[in-house]
Amino acid sequence: MDDNVFEQLADKYDTAERKKSADIIVKRVRPELAGSTTASFIDYGSGTGLVSLALADLVESVLLVDSSGQMLEAAEAKISRRGLANCRVQHADFTKEIPEIKADIIFMSLVLLHIPDTEGMLRTLFRLINNGEKLIIVDFDKNERVHHPAVHHGFSYSRLKKQLSGAGFISTDISTFYRGRKIFMKKDASMFLAVSRKQAEQ
Numbered sequence: 001m002d003d004n005v006f007e008q009l010a011d012k013y014d015t016a017e018r019k020k021s022a023d024i025i026v027k028r029v030r031p032e033l034a035g036s037t038t039a040s041f042i043d044y045g046s047g048t049g050l051v052s053l054a055l056a057d058l059v060e061s062v063l064l065v066d067s068s069g070q071m072l073e074a075a076e077a078k079i080s081r082r083g084l085a086n087c088r089v090q091h092a093d094f095t096k097e098i099p100e101i102k103a104d105i106i107f108m109s110l111v112l113l114h115i116p117d118t119e120g121m122l123r124t125l126f127r128l129i130n131n132g133e134k135l136i137i138v139d140f141d142k143n144e145r146v147h148h149p150a151v152h153h154g155f156s157y158s159r160l161k162k163q164l165s166g167a168g169f170i171s172t173d174i175s176t177f178y179r180g181r182k183i184f185m186k187k188d189a190s191m192f193l194a195v196s197r198k199q200a201e202q
């Protein structure tokens, strides 16, 4: 398929709702990337790049990783149309196979909730982050109104912090930054941002 077809696919996937939530997330994440102009950045579970392509001007390079080839083809079409020379894509599912890649910052937005083994994923991400650098997670706060067999119903600060420290991170700052109507499985919900640090080599 040519770029045009994938742009149409992105248009179909990038609904008004998804764009709105991506805009809210981009606004919250941009200040976290101040001073990161030399950083390599991985967006794990990037989808079509709605969030990370809007962060690309703040970092040295962006690698969009997703388990869906179609999402990545749509992302690639956007990258080439916008001439984003520092962005590329990689097809991977870290729950199945972990590629030989490293980054200064790994970012994961509304993806951890889809991954059954939270601790296993956090340990994997820890290994891929360069010493002294960080993991940024955006996800939903724990929400008793949400019930779905394949999705975590959000995360509590205390449990997630424990899991992050179990994975090796030395510190985590978490804060809720947005509350919205019907944003999580059609239920009212809130989103948090967590920044976890990996110790610099001693």
Ligand SMILES: Nc1ncnc2c1ncn2[C@@H]1O[C@H](COP(=O)(O)OP(=O)(O)OP(=O)(O)O)[C@@H](O)[C@H]1O
Binding pocket: 044, 045, 046, 047, 048, 065, 066, 067, 068, 071, 092, 093, 094, 095, 110, 111, 114, 115
């Ligand atoms: N294990 C995984 N590894 C890499 N990418 C993943 C994995 N699981 C999901 N993704 C990607 O993360 C993105 C978001 O996940 P998913 O498609 O399940 O949610 P969604 O369709 O956006 O639904 P929702 O709106 O409920 O979040 C998608 O681009 C998907 O391909």
